[in-house]
Amino acid sequence: MTHDTVQNALHDYVEQALDDETAQMVERHLLECATCREEANRLDNLLTGVRALPRTIEPPRDLWPDIDVRIRGRGRGLFDRSLWSLRYAVAAAAVILVVASSAVSYQLAMKARRSATMPSGPALTQFMETELEYVRAVAELEDELARARQMLTPEARTLIDRNLRIIDAAIRETRALLTMNPEDANVVEMLSGIYRKKVDLLQQANRMAFES
Amino acid sequence: MNDLVRRAGNGDRSAFEHLYRENVGRVYALCLRLTADAALADELTQDVFVRAWQKLRTFRGESAFSSWIHRLTVNLVLSHRRADVRRAAREETAAGTSSSFGQTEREGSRIDLERALRNLPAGAREVLVLYDIEGYRHGEIAKLLGIAPGTSKAQLHRARKLLREALEP
Numbered sequence: 428m429t430h431d432t433v434q435n436a437l438h439d440y441v442e443q444a445l446d447d448e449t450a451q452m453v454e455r456h457l458l459e460c461a462t463c464r465e466e467a468n469r470l471d472n473l474l475t476g477v478r479a480l481p482r483t484i485e486p487p488r489d490l491w492p493d494i495d496v497r498i499r500g501r502g503r504g505l506f507d508r509s510l511w512s513l514r515y516a517v518a519a520a521a522v523i524l525v526v527a528s529s530a531v532s533y534q535l536a537m538k539a540r541r542s543a544t545m546p547s548g549p550a551l552t553q554f555m556e557t558e559l560e561y562v563r564a565v566a567e568l569e570d571e572l573a574r575a576r577q578m579l580t581p582e583a584r585t586l587i588d589r590n591l592r593i594i595d596a597a598i599r600e601t602r603a604l605l606t607m608n609p610e611d612a613n614v615v616e617m618l619s620g621i622y623r624k625k626v627d628l629l630q631q632a633n634r635m636a637f638e639s
Numbered sequence: 640m641n642d643l644v645r646r647a648g649n650g651d652r653s654a655f656e657h658l659y660r661e662n663v664g665r666v667y668a669l670c671l672r673l674t675a676d677a678a679l680a681d682e683l684t685q686d687v688f689v690r691a692w693q694k695l696r697t698f699r700g701e702s703a704f705s706s707w708i709h710r711l712t713v714n715l716v717l718s719h720r721r722a723d724v725r726r727a728a729r730e731e732t733a734a735g736t737s738s739s740f741g742q743t744e745r746e747g748s749r750i751d752l753e754r755a756l757r758n759l760p761a762g763a764r765e766v767l768v769l770y771d772i773e774g775y776r777h778g779e780i781a782k783l784l785g786i787a788p789g790t791s792k793a794q795l796h797r798a799r800k801l802l803r804e805a806l807e808p
Contacts, residue, residue, distance in 0.1 A: 477771045483664030498692045
């Protein structure tokens with residue numbers, strides 16, 4: 428067995444994946460070749476370290492509250508409606524949603540404004556119901572976009588996804604700020620404004636898909 | 640089928656929260672190691688559990704819930720990576736989030752290893768995480784990543800070589 432052949436077989440050797448005959452040939456070479464022996468030891472050490480890595484890492488923060496909001500806002504099976512593959516069905520749905528969610532967006536904005544200016548109780552508590560409605564509206568629009576996105580150009584998808592990520596980051600950060608300052612009506616207004624931007628962006632994206 | 644899984648499947652959110660608490664460490668570790676991006680891992684972990692909640696009714700209980708959600712995680716993370724648009728966005732945020740990676744680790748050598756893992760090229764890292772840490776075989780990895788089994792093996796050898804170079808001065 429040549430030096431190069433052994434070098435190529437070392438990974439399988441260390442993993443004990445070689446048949447007996449080949450493994451014995453590798454072992455004979457290792458007795459003679461210090462370079463390959465060293466290589467086998469280093470590889471073995473590396474694999475021992477990698478395989479000893481913990482299988483679990485706790486996230487730095489509790490993700491459940493965000494997940495809970497999302498699953499409360501989104502019913503079951505919305506991602507799985509496969510019968511919506513026909514283009515005209517998607518287009519029709521997009522038109523209905525754009526119209527309907529414009530009204531929803533307006534109503535939610537008014538509601539958020541009212542809850543932010545109410546004199547009593549923490550702003551966060553009063554905003555939670557409105558937030559849930561935003562989450563539901565966003566979920567509906569996202570589901571439509573998931574079905575319609577193949578009609579968008581790759582460039583449009585890039586732009587939309589990038590902007591959604593920016594908005595999502597803003598929602599997360601503002602939500603965290605509101606959790607720390609539950610009395611602050613200004614933060615409620617800010618958060619509500621960001622949700623409105625998300626609804627607007629999703630509406631525009633669905634409209635683009637419909638018109639493309 | 641586990642009682643918690645059955646209750647969660649019937650819409651019991653507190654049962655689902657228990658399942659979340661039992662499995663989040665495993666899901667997050669997988670997301671973090673596959674993406675090397677703490678912010679994205681946070682987001683994908685949430686997506687996994689939201690997707691799991693939606694798909695729970697289709698879970699028949701042939702495998703353990705932990706295996707089912709593990710597979711769901713791998714599929715979701717890899718499909719995320721396949722989408723060019725999101726990959727571009729992830730790269731934008733990666734530089735700003737690296738400091739939080741490995742915060743929970745205790746041992747120096749483990750931190751070094753996690754850091755070296757994070758710096759591997761994406762394709763090599765994914766194969767190494769799936770093969771060496773998660774125990775997938777090359778045939779399974781090839782199907783998941785849409786590559787040939789030989790490519791999976793080559794990527795693994797490359798990843799190990801790069802890891803060794805990073806860890807050995």
